Amino acid sequence: SQQGEEDPQALSIQxxxxxxxxxxxxxxxNNLQWYRQNSGRGLVHLILIRSNEREKxxxxxxxxxxxxxxxxxxxxxxxxxxxxxxxxxxxxxxxxNSKLTFGKGITLSVRP
Amino acid sequence: DAGITQSxxxxxxxxxxxxxxxxxxxxxxxxxxxxxxxxxxGLRLIHYSYGVKDTDKGEVSDGYSVSRSKTEDFLLTLESAxxxxxxxxxxxxxxxTDYEQYFGPGTRxxxx
Numbered sequence: 001s002q003q004g005e006e007d008p009q010a011l012s013i014q015x016x017x018x019x020x021x022x023x024x025x026x027x028x029x030n031n032l033q034w035y036r037q038n039s040g041r042g043l044v045h046l047i048l049i050r051s052n053e054r055e056k057x058x059x060x061x062x063x064x065x066x067x068x069x070x071x072x073x074x075x076x077x078x079x080x081x082x083x084x085x086x087x088x089x090x091x092x093x094x095x096x097n098s099k100l101t102f103g104k105g106i107t108l109s110v111r112p
Numbered sequence: 113d114a115g116i117t118q119s120x121x122x123x124x125x126x127x128x129x130x131x132x133x134x135x136x137x138x139x140x141x142x143x144x145x146x147x148x149x150x151x152x153x154g155l156r157l158i159h160y161s162y163g164v165k166d167t168d169k170g171e172v173s174d175g176y177s178v179s180r181s182k183t184e185d186f187l188l189t190l191e192s193a194x195x196x197x198x199x200x201x202x203x204x205x206x207x208x209t210d211y212e213q214y215f216g217p218g219t220r221x222x223x224x
Contacts, residue, residue: 031210042202042215043155050210088154090213098143098162098211099170104154 004032004089004103012109019076021106023089024069030092032065033100034074037086046087047074079110115139116216118203124222131190133219135203137183143206144186145213146170146178148199155202161186193223 007022023032031050035043047058049065049072056063062075076083086107090100115138125131135144145160147170157170159178167178175197179187190197203216 033210033212035213040218042217043204043213045212045214048210048212092211098206099145099157099160100206100211100213101157102147102155104152 004091004101006087006089006103006106008106009104010107010109012111013079014111015079015081017079019079019083019108019110021074021076021087021108023072023074023103025072025089025091026070027091028094029067030094030096032063032072033090033092034061034063034072035088035090035102037088037105039085043088076108079108081110081112084108084110116203116205116214118201118216118219120219121217122220124224125193126224127194128192131193131221131223133188133201133203133221135186135188135216137186137205139205140183141205141207142183143211144180145204145206146176146186146188147202147204148172148197149202149218150199158188158201190221193221195223197221198223 004023004025033048034046037043049056049063060077065072086105088105090102117136119134146158147155156172158176161167161180177189201219204213206213
């Protein structure tokens with residue numbers, strides 16, 4: 001069963017705007033990861049945040065984690081047309097060893 | 113690029129026939145995974161492996177079997193393909209203690 005639930009399911013923005021995507025989960029986690037998938041390709045790892053961290057940055061990406069609310073957000077600043085893709089959150093649940101549980105994904109369209 | 117290849121990349125087969133998909137990695141990673149991706153369901157784990165001859169089931173393992181006789185190869189077999197197994201199949205490996213995953217390019221399987 002899906003652990004992460006992303007919100008919204010689809011997002012359309014203008015180039016240069018910021019894109020915010022949310023992920024909620026249900027159980028205790030070790031870490032939460034965000035992935036990107038371009039059409040017809042495999043998923044690409046973007047950023048990881050551990051359960052004892054609240055915020056991380058990587059280039060134009062900012063991810064936050066609120067373990068009390070069991071939620072995470074991914075912010076892409078100054079979006080580009082090349083950011084058009086599907087984005088997935090994945091959780092490594094406590095006790096899940098090497099497995100990740102993926103959400104259903106968010107489709108982001110960035111209009112030039 | 114984590115050196116992951118999948119073969120074949122596309123396959124059309126008939127209901128009831130056996131099908132084997134191959135995942136090959138070049139860097140001796142211990143953990144390997146098979147997922148299927150379907151619209152509305154995101155990515156779902158079929159089987160995974162934590163070493164040669166060490167495998168375990170994921171959430172959608174019915175109708176699938178796997179084998180790992182060498183570190184570099186992880187095979188997924190559909191013993192008797194059904195139309196419900198039409199999907200895109202992704203192989204992944206994971207790295208480090210946080211289990212970040214890196215994906216192959218995918219195999220599009222159509223069962224007619």
